[in-house]
Amino acid sequence: GAVVSQHPSWVICKSGTSVKIECRSLDFQATTMFWYRQFPKQSLMLMATSNEGSKATYEQGVEKDKFLINHASLTLSTLTVTSAHPEDSSFYICSARGPWGQPQHFGDGTRLSIL
Amino acid sequence: AQTVTQSQPEMSVQEAETVTLSCTYDTSENNYYLFWYKQPPSRQMILVIRQEAYKQQNATENRFSVNFQKAAKSFSLKISDSQLGDTAMYFCAFASRDNLFFGTGTRLTVIP
Numbered sequence: 001g002a003v004v005s006q007h008p009s010w011v012i013c014k015s016g017t018s019v020k021i022e023c024r025s026l027d028f029q030a031t032t033m034f035w036y037r038q039f040p041k042q043s044l045m046l047m048a049t050s051n052e053g054s055k056a057t058y059e060q061g062v063e064k065d066k067f068l069i070n071h072a073s074l075t076l077s078t079l080t081v082t083s084a085h086p087e088d089s090s091f092y093i094c095s096a097r098g099p100w101g102q103p104q105h106f107g108d109g110t111r112l113s114i115l
Numbered sequence: 116a117q118t119v120t121q122s123q124p125e126m127s128v129q130e131a132e133t134v135t136l137s138c139t140y141d142t143s144e145n146n147y148y149l150f151w152y153k154q155p156p157s158r159q160m161i162l163v164i165r166q167e168a169y170k171q172q173n174a175t176e177n178r179f180s181v182n183f184q185k186a187a188k189s190f191s192l193k194i195s196d197s198q199l200g201d202t203a204m205y206f207c208a209f210a211s212r213d214n215l216f217f218g219t220g221t222r223l224t225v226i227p
Contacts (some may be wrong), residue, residue, distance in 0.1 A: 034215050043206060044217045057213070091158060100212050104150070106160035
């Protein structure tokens with residue numbers, strides 16, 4: 001069964017709305033979580049890496065104030081897309097891992113559509 | 116910075132035949148992992164195979180095997196006895212302690 005739960009799987013909302021996506025590790029402690037964005041027929045683009053209790057490290061070109069990442073516990077990380085606009089529409093995937101060397105697990109992704 | 120390159124955007128193979136997907140990467144680190152992931156139309160990320168950089172022996176997983184050439188920074192995936200269910204996007208990935216980067220992907224089609 002799934003070891004990483006990502007919710008919601010699909011969200012449609014109006015422009016200007018803030019949207020929160022949750023990523024939970026179900027049966028392990030996720031010391032490190034990654035957030036990705038994937039455009040149609042393209043690869044996964046790493047947005048940020050977060051370690052439990054620390055601020056997220058964002059990749060170049062990713063707006064920190066736009067994509068707020070919180071990793072407050074060893075089982076939960078959230079990505080909030082603030083004041084979302086149509087260009088933020090995409091597929092977002094989280095990935096979680098325990099200590100270095102442990103397997104990497106992926107959520108099933110969130111399809112975000114901004115009208 | 117790490118980069119992962121997949122030079123084959125699309126590949127096709129006849130059912131039951133063998134196909135090799137290529138991947139090269141660039142890093143200055145010594146301790147890392149390499150992966151091949153499969154992404155079907157459902158967009159789930161499915162781990163195909165994993166290789167620890169410190170292990171010289173190539174990883175194998177049933178019909179899937181890799182050719183890991185550390186000095187050349189090459190990590191190709193061989194799929195033997197291809198099946199229709201192997202049709203998917205395949206991503207090569209590099210993991211260091213703080214990062215997990217993906218290549219651009221290869222779309223593999225298995226032809227009946």
